[in-house]
Amino acid sequence: MSTEVDIFVNSSRTEAYEAVADVRSMGKYSPECRLVLGPRGRAETGRNFVGINRKGPFIWFTWCRVTCAEAPERFTFDVSTFGLPVARWSYRFTPEDGGVRVTESWTDLRTGRGARVTELLGLLFTGTPARRRAALNRAGMRTTLLRLKRAVER
Secondary structure, eight states: OEEEEEEEESSOHHHHHHHHHOGGGHHHHOSSEEEEESOSSOOOTTOEEEEEEEETTEEEEEEEEEEEEETTTEEEEEEEETTEEEEEEEEEEEEETTEEEEEEEEEEOOOSTTHHHHHHHHHHHHSOOHHHHHHHHHHHHHHHHHHHHHHHOO
């Protein structure tokens, strides 16, 4: 499963990229992420961080690793729990007349060995069955991108 959402932002690619690559600020944009414990400023490839997330009464932690930090074009990180792969989140920053098109994408990495365990953990921690995750993420991505837009637009 995967999905993506995009939005036009009236700012430079660099400004939009820096806002996303500062992973500690993700709690300001994402409707699920409440806090990030990790590097200050721009996170580079190979950096790890912990996401503290909440949806309704559910609270959970994720372990994340930046897998691609190509300023100002692309920023990607992988999410795992208890050493099992969960998801890949990626942001692309494409120049467009007067600004930048920011595309957020999500790919479910719960496949192969351990997939059933990871799906069960996802249900227990988030209250969301795997089959509903893409739709829930699309809605969350729209919120994230709108908040990012408000934060960086001129």
